[in-house]
Amino acid sequence: MTKKVLDVGNCGPDFHAIKSFVERTFDAKVLQADGPEDALEILRRESIDLVLVNRKLDRDYTDGLEVIKQIKADGAVSAVPAMLITNYEEHQQLAISEGAVHGFGKLSLAKSETVDLLKPYLG
Template sequence: MKRILDIGQCNYDHSNITRFLESHWEVEVDRTHGWTDTERLLSANKYDLILVNRLMDQDHTEGQAIIESLKSHEQYSNMPVMMISNYADAQEEAVKAGAVPGFGKSALNSSEAQNLVDAIIG
């Protein structure tokens, strides 16, 4: 079973993302809302994929800052990280920071989103 960490999603989006993932792969999805709880879970678990919302649901921190923090920590830098955003510029910035190409919520049930995730956890 693959393990995925979903960071910064509201309840509605987290449910949709989890349903999408569970419908295509055998996964366990954990959830955090910002850097503090993310770091706590990362210190205790290994993840096959980390999904980061463009804006954190609770404090509206930019997801880019989370990605940069993940990629700057040696123990997390090799974990695949994917930005969840409909905005092309946010996707480009995430990739520049070391993320793998991601997708937006509007593409959640598309073959494109499935192919991007499958390339990581397939």
């Protein structure tokens, strides 16, 4: 069964790189959201298997950690796994403390360890 991934807050080129990588590597479809409002709407409407949140949202450079906090605070969608996309381990740890699972950075997008990280959710 095709999995669904929601990408939140990435610019066009980064979204397309993530979408291409995920859809090429897994039986998955990647949807896009710009911020917490449309992300929560999509999460309530669609069956999403994994949320990927950019550390800084492209639309206004707000903190992606706030998106994770809103997802985890919403009982209807809080069980959906969320990952922060950042190359900085300290930001990964902050996201984990808010209920996210360990994510990855854009610099490691096509690496085997990123595939292994995503497999439990998309494999």
